[in-house]
Structure formats: C-alpha cells, structure tokens
Amino acid sequence: DGGITQSPKYLFRKEGQNVTLSCEQNLNHDAMYWYRQDPGQGLRLIYYSQIVNDFQKGDIAEGYSVSREKKESFPLTVTSAQKNPTAFYLCASSIDWGNEQFFGPGTRLTVL
Amino acid sequence: EDKVVQSPLSLVVHEGDTVTLNCSYEVTNFRSLLWYKQEKKAPTFLFMLTSSGIEKKSGRLSSILDKKELSSILNITATQTGDSAIYLCAVEVDAGNMLTFGGGTRLMVKP
Numbered sequence: 001d002g003g004i005t006q007s008p009k010y011l012f013r014k015e016g017q018n019v020t021l022s023c024e025q026n027l028n029h030d031a032m033y034w035y036r037q038d039p040g041q042g043l044r045l046i047y048y049s050q051i052v053n054d055f056q057k058g059d060i061a062e063g064y065s066v067s068r069e070k071k072e073s074f075p076l077t078v079t080s081a082q083k084n085p086t087a088f089y090l091c092a093s094s095i096d097w098g099n100e101q102f103f104g105p106g107t108r109l110t111v112l
Numbered sequence: 113e114d115k116v117v118q119s120p121l122s123l124v125v126h127e128g129d130t131v132t133l134n135c136s137y138e139v140t141n142f143r144s145l146l147w148y149k150q151e152k153k154a155p156t157f158l159f160m161l162t163s164s165g166i167e168k169k170s171g172r173l174s175s176i177l178d179k180k181e182l183s184s185i186l187n188i189t190a191t192q193t194g195d196s197a198i199y200l201c202a203v204e205v206d207a208g209n210m211l212t213f214g215g216g217t218r219l220m221v222k223p
Binding site: 033035037039041042043044045058059088090098100101103105106108 | 146148150151154155156157198204210211212213216218
C-alpha cells in the first residue's frame with residue numbers, strides 16, 4: 001500500500017529535550033512538507049523540501065530543523081529552542097512542488 | 113478509525129457558475145470541521161465550523177455544518193478562474209486537536 005506514515009501518533013517529551021518526528025512516504029514523491037496545527041488556527045508551514053538533499057524554511061521554521069537525505073524520508077527535529085512545541089504536526093508529500101499534497105496521519109507532540 | 117470523505121473528486125465549471133462541495137465524516141469526539149484551499153504552497157485556511165446550522169461567509173464563499181447529518185458543504189458563487197484549486201476538508205477531534213483530512217475536491221474553473 002502506498003502512503004505516508006508518521007510515527008508515533010502521540011509523543012511526550014520533557015522540556016529542554018530535542019525530539020525527532022518521523023515522516024516516510026513510498027509514493028515516489030519529490031516534494032515533502034511539514035506543518036504545525038494549533039487549536040483554532042489553520043496549518044502553518046514549518047519546512048518544505050522540493051527534492052532530495054534540498055529543503056527550505058517555511059513560515060515558522062525557528063526552533064525546528066529537518067534533513068532530506070533520502071527521497072522517502074523527511075524527519076523533523078523539534079529543538080529546545082522552539083518556545084511552544086506542544087502541537088499537532090502533519091507531514092505531507094506531493095509528486096512535485098506545487099502539486100496536490102497528500103497528508104500523513106499526524107503526530108501529537110506534548111512537551112511536559 | 114476516523115474517516116472524512118469529500119465529493120465530488122473533481123469538478124469542472126465555467127466562470128460565473130455556482131458550485132457546492134461536500135464533506136462527510138465519521139469520527140469520535142468531533143471538535144470542529146475546517147475547510148482549506150490548496151494551491152501551490154501551504155493550504156489556505158477558509159473556515160472553521162463548530163456549531164450546526166450557522167453559516168459562515170467570506171466574500172463569495174460560504175460554508176455550513178450539519179452535525180445531525182455529519183456533513184458540511186462549501187459553496188462558491190460566481191466562480192472565477194482564481195478559484196481553481198483543490199479544496200480540502202479536515203475534521204479536528206478532541207484528542208489533542210488531531211486532524212483527519214478528506215481526499216479533497218479538485219475544482220477547475222474555465223474562462
């Protein structure tokens with residue numbers, strides 16, 4: 001089955017710790033994206049990658065880092081510099097930049 | 113498992129037409145339903161609906177939620193070519209504002 005997977009569904013971390021959220025796709029998509037969703041707000045773009053080994057900051061990149069060493073993987077690290085890390089994080093991919101995006105199931109991160 | 117279904121999958125209309133997009137859901141602990149317009153970059157937030165029967169409007173776009181029918185519609189009147197996009201419906205559930213997305217409706221408006 002083709003699709004996008006994010007794991008785990010729920011993640012808890014202590015304040016001050018870095019945490020990495022995984023996103024994998026087997027759709028052979030070139031472009032991948034990370035979003036954050038907070039209650040009462042729309043999705044906000046954190047980082048995106050148009051092609052492997054390349055990525056760009058989105059609208060709210062501060063306190064986050066990414067890598068794109070493999071086409072199918074786009075992990076997001078939430079660093080201790082991120083002031084309000086508790087949120088729902090969504091990963092998406094598209095066949096190439098600007099095309100329809102397919103969303104993963106999301107990870108709910110809670111920082112205690 | 114939470115499920116959100118959108119219809120139709122795609123739609124082609126001419127400028128000036130009115131369109132109605134549908135979203136139905138089966139989720140536990142419903143909190144809100146959100147509509148997005150997806151073009152090149154991040155989906156653009158359109159509406160958040162939490163109460164049944166109250167229409168939300170923004171220009172030529174309007175949306176309403178029916179909690180009894182577990183569905184929502186998004187209306188676009190006097191369509192323009194700039195309305196061409198994929199329209200996404202997502203449902204937020206209580207368990208930590210998790211979102212489940214529908215598959216989207218691809219709208220094309222021809223001049």
